[in-house]
């Protein structure tokens with residue numbers, strides 16, 4: 061009788077354990093996906109009834125930080141959804157429908173879906189900065205801002221990206237130190253170009269701070285916060301001090317790098 065009841069208890073526990081395993085596996089495989097799906101649709105729905113711009117992207121992303129920096133400067137009321145790397149989301153079919161690159165950031169604003177961080181910066185400046193303080197109002201000023209924004213993406217970020225990943229996201233025993241040194245030297249060449257410009261103007265595209273200073277300040281933050289040798293550049297330092305006093309920089313670029 062006792063034996064029978066023990067074996068009944070055992071069977072009950074086994075069924076219970078199996079239940080936990082099944083529920084656990086279900087949650088691991090589908091729960092997170094379901095959560096992402098519901099969150100995604102909730103924010104999409106809210107965006108149809110509220111005019112706030114919606115931004116997908118994680119806080120430690122260089123390209124997302126550019127957009128958030130400007131939102132902070134212009135005090136743009138917005139919603140943000142974590143996406144990218146550990147957060148996932150950016151490879152889901154729903155996200156890929158919006159941004160086929162599967163990268164962050166993506167912006168949704170009143171039916172407009174926009175990717176490419178610099179396109180988003182220009183859009184937000186045109187829409188929320190009526191005086192044109194950040195992008196300019198005449199075509200010459202705007203073209204200079206464009207020039208430096210393009211230069212950042214094509215020329216200045218690639219070596220900094222290698223340095224940043226190598227020093228911050230790769231274990232020390234797996235680092236390619238030769239590649240890191242080559243990127244450090246390339247970065248010095250880039251920064252000398254900035255130093256020369258900043259010896260003539262207060263900011264990179266002229267006498268006023270502009271959109272073009274935002275990505276470069278985020279790059280400079282990375283440059284000054286990795287353990288490398290840096291030549292002294294007085295104009296760059298003066299400009300960097302000015303940039304680090306801005307609200308956008310203080311809010312989105314003062315955390316430790318990750």
Ligand SMILES: N[C@@H](CCC(=O)N[C@@H](CS)C(=O)NCC(=O)O)C(=O)O
Nearest residue numbers: 121122123144145163164165176177
């Ligand atoms: N040219 C794009 C590049 C976007 C990009 O490379 N984003 C990175 C983050 S900085 C990304 O999405 N990485 C994949 C991930 O976070 O999962 C832009 O300027 O928006």
